[in-house]
Amino acid sequence: xxxxxxxxxxxxxxxxxxxxGPWSPKFLHGGATGGLIAYVLENFxxxxxxxxxxxxxxxxxxxxxxxxxxxxxxxxxGSRIQVLQTTVFSEGTEVVRGMGxxxxxxxTEVDESLQPSKDTPPDxxxxxxxxxxxGKSNGAFAPTLNANLRIKQITGFTGKGExxxxxxxAVPVVEGETNxxxxxxxxxxxxxxxFSQILSPGTSGTINAxxxxxxxxxxxxxxxxxxxxxxxxxxxxxxxxxxxxxxSGLFGRTQHATMVQKLNPKAS
Numbered sequence: 101x102x103x104x105x106x107x108x109x110x111x112x113x114x115x116x117x118x119x120x121g122p123w124s125p126k127f128l129h130g131g132a133t134g135g136l137i138a139y140v141l142e143n144f145x146x147x148x149x150x151x152x153x154x155x156x157x158x159x160x161x162x163x164x165x166x167x168x169x170x171x172x173x174x175x176x177x178g179s180r181i182q183v184l185q186t187t188v189f190s191e192g193t194e195v196v197r198g199m200g201x202x203x204x205x206x207x208t209e210v211d212e213s214l215q216p217s218k219d220t221p222p223d224x225x226x227x228x229x230x231x232x233x234x235g236k237s238n239g240a241f242a243p244t245l246n247a248n249l250r251i252k253q254i255t256g257f258t259g260k261g262e263x264x265x266x267x268x269x270a271v272p273v274v275e276g277e278t279n280x281x282x283x284x285x286x287x288x289x290x291x292x293x294x295f296s297q298i299l300s301p302g303t304s305g306t307i308n309a310x311x312x313x314x315x316x317x318x319x320x321x322x323x324x325x326x327x328x329x330x331x332x333x334x335x336x337x338x339x340x341x342x343x344x345x346x347x348s349g350l351f352g353r354t355q356h357a358t359m360v361q362k363l364n365p366k367a368s
Contacts, residue, residue, distance in 0.1 A: 103271075104116060113170060115128055118271055120132075125165070126162075126164060128162075129290070130308060131269065134288075135286040136170070137157050138287075142283060147202055150203060155311075155315075156199045159309055163188070163196055164190050168195075169190075172184060175199070216351065217350045218350075245287070248270050249267060252266040259297050259299030261298045288324050289354045290311055297330070304360050306332060307361040308358045309358070318351070320351075324344060328340055328342040330358060339358065340356040
């Protein structure tokens with residue numbers, strides 16, 4: 101059984117069965133894609149005194165469960181702002197593109213009223229875990245990324261466009277490496293769309309085509325809370341807004357563009 105979402109060899113990342121998503125076993129979960137992009141961007145020529153303020157991921161093709169080649173380059177190099185671009189290829193075809201903005205950290209006095217809110221959702225220690233599906237089998241990581249989620253539900257999850265929960269992913273992005281706060285967040289950042297699903301029973305759900313992550317600061321601790329709201333127009337296109345919390349308060353926000361996705365009749 102695999103012990104990570106990807107196996108790495110140079111700039112080639114081979115997805116394991118853990119990387120698969122809920123729509124088809126042939127394609128990666130969006131969280132696997134998000135974790136990969138965050139991992140690659142973070143490890144590309146780190147700059148002292150700089151951190152990521154934004155990561156944007158365009159998932160314009162389904163990412164197949166095949167070896168993926170990653171190319172990363174500097175788009176802009178400056179003393180205060182650095183822009184990186186990562187492109188993911190499958191068999192020579194571009195399938196995903198990610199862009200990250202690193203900004204120079206400048207210690208600044210800021211009135212507490214102008215800082216991100218320190219209010220937090222209910223304490224995760226007092227909430228029982230739920231399972232989307234599966235879980236560990238004989239102590240090993242189970243197939244599909246959803247099966248390796250640990251979730252503590254706060255509200256929602258009714259298919260009506262809202263969901264709030266604490267979550268962490270109990271599997272490394274890369275086999276043999278411990279997740280950093282950013283790589284873990286890269287995986288988690290995709291789930292706001294799923295947690296705020298708008299469902300037509302037995303016929304359709306919604307799927308996101310991108311991830312745009314904004315960071316006021318880096319998250320602290322194992323658990324991240326997502327408070328997600330999705331709204332869908334009658335033409336089948338919508339948006340999701342997600343506030344991101346740790347146990348110290350609000351630290352960032354994720355946004356998605358979504359669209360209607362027909363459900364597999366055999367799976368419904």
